[in-house]
Amino acid sequence: MPLIFITGGVRSGKSHFAEKTAIEHYQTRSVQALRLIYIASGIALDREMEKRIRRHQADRQSHQIPWLTIEAPYKMVDSFQSLRDGDVVLWDCVTTWLTNAFYEGFDKGTPCVEQSGCLEEKLSVLKIAVRSLLDKNITLIVVSNELFDEPPYLNEEVELYRQMLGDLHQWFVLMADEAYEINYSIVKKWK
Numbered sequence: 586m587p588l589i590f591i592t593g594g595v596r597s598g599k600s601h602f603a604e605k606t607a608i609e610h611y612q613t614r615s616v617q618a619l620r621l622i623y624i625a626s627g628i629a630l631d632r633e634m635e636k637r638i639r640r641h642q643a644d645r646q647s648h649q650i651p652w653l654t655i656e657a658p659y660k661m662v663d664s665f666q667s668l669r670d671g672d673v674v675l676w677d678c679v680t681t682w683l684t685n686a687f688y689e690g691f692d693k694g695t696p697c698v699e700q701s702g703c704l705e706e707k708l709s710v711l712k713i714a715v716r717s718l719l720d721k722n723i724t725l726i727v728v729s730n731e732l733f734d735e736p737p738y739l740n741e742e743v744e745l746y747r748q749m750l751g752d753l754h755q756w757f758v759l760m761a762d763e764a765y766e767i768n769y770s771i772v773k774k775w776k
Contacts, residue, residue, distance in 0.1 A: 586719050589726045590757040593767035602767055603675050603728045608650060610724045611673040619671035623654045624664050626682035658685045662714040670722040679729035679757070683750055687742075698742060704749065712756065719760070727757055731766065 589606060593599045611621045657664040661682060668674060676682075686707045687698040697703035718725055733751060738744055758764045764776035 586721050586723045586725060587763070588715070588719065588757075588761045589724070590729070590754075590761040590764045591726065591767065592729045592731045592754060592765070594731055594769075597767045598770035598772075599728050599730075599767045600677055601770075602765070602772060603677060603726050607673050607675040607724070607726050610726075611650060619669055620653050620673070621650055622668070622672055622674045623652045624657050624661070624674060624676040625654055626658050626661070626676070626678060626685060628658045628681075628685065658682070659689050662710055665714045665718060668718065668721070668723050673724045673726075675726045675728070677728040679727060679753060680732070680750065683746065683753065687746060698745070708749065708753065715757075715760065727761075729754060729757070731768075 587610070591599050591603050591606070607621060607623075655664045655667065657676075658681070661676075686704060688696045690696050690700065690703075697707065715725070729750070732747055738747070758776060761776060763774065766773045766775060
């Protein structure tokens, strides 16, 4: 399975590039692609996120090829289990999923970030699930945001988030067949 990792600044053109890449893979596969799948990690908690989600939905609906959308704000592994040989999958995005993982359980009193080993377990399970896809005939395109150009924060939780995201980015690039960084709609292929 090809794994393609795409990162860059917020509103840099990552999602557009990822959608275009997914469609190209869908249309040019030597084995007929079964489905073009979009795994969405976003939750509309405010107006800004609502607008972004609607814009992404409209972008996908503008294509002649239909997308199957799977909402996976928390349980990414469950969405991976529903994939079949021949699928072309776009996951947008790691940054949002990791934020959700940090605060899952907040409504019950204790977010994951405050539970010993909770985040490490979520990341371990995610990596195992991604590795299991490598043996299947699935194209996986993973999108994330680049948050590392800013100076360190004094807030320990924010720094923990940045460290975990950075480690996860490095892991995805290591596993990826291709890795891209996009800024100002300019695409830089790193791998």
